[in-house]
Amino acid sequence: MTPDTIPQHGEAILIMDSRSAPAIVRSHSTCESWNRLYKLDNLYLDLSLKIDESGPLLMGKLLTPNPLEGRVRLVAENQEVLQDAELRAMRAWHFRVPAGGVCRLEMHLGGHSFVVRSLDIP
Numbered sequence: 272m273t274p275d276t277i278p279q280h281g282e283a284i285l286i287m288d289s290r291s292a293p294a295i296v297r298s299h300s301t302c303e304s305w306n307r308l309y310k311l312d313n314l315y316l317d318l319s320l321k322i323d324e325s326g327p328l329l330m331g332k333l334l335t336p337n338p339l340e341g342r343v344r345l346v347a348e349n350q351e352v353l354q355d356a357e358l359r360a361m362r363a364w365h366f367r368v369p370a371g372g373v374c375r376l377e378m379h380l381g382g383h384s385f386v387v388r389s390l391d392i393p
Contacts (some may be wrong), residue, residue, distance in 0.1 A: 283309040283387040303393040311385045327392050330365040341380035
């Protein structure tokens with residue numbers, strides 16, 4: 272399945288991206304790092320990319336008052352699953368990601384699936 276054939280239902284909606292904020296508002300020392308906030312139906316995903324000496328680190332947290340459990344996985348353009356983790360409300364997770372690519376996140380929560388497309392990794 273190519274990224275264009277992923278079902279449209281459950282697509283995450285980007286509502287904030289720190290790269291479009293004025294430089295005075297950003298708290299990162301490198302312009303390659305970013306913070307994003309996505310809306311997934313009635314909950315939110317706080318997603319950050321930090322670049323450190325070990326390479327890119329993708330961090331996320333599901334923001335919801337309800338106890339939810341599921342899985343999150345990072346998928347490469349060639350459909351290879353790069354990383355997979357347990358997903359719980361208000362609990363952070365992180366993935367070391369390969370530099371210089373485009374990936375997507377797939378989240379599966381209690382029978383619902385959400386996709387965050389086109390995560391560009393510098």
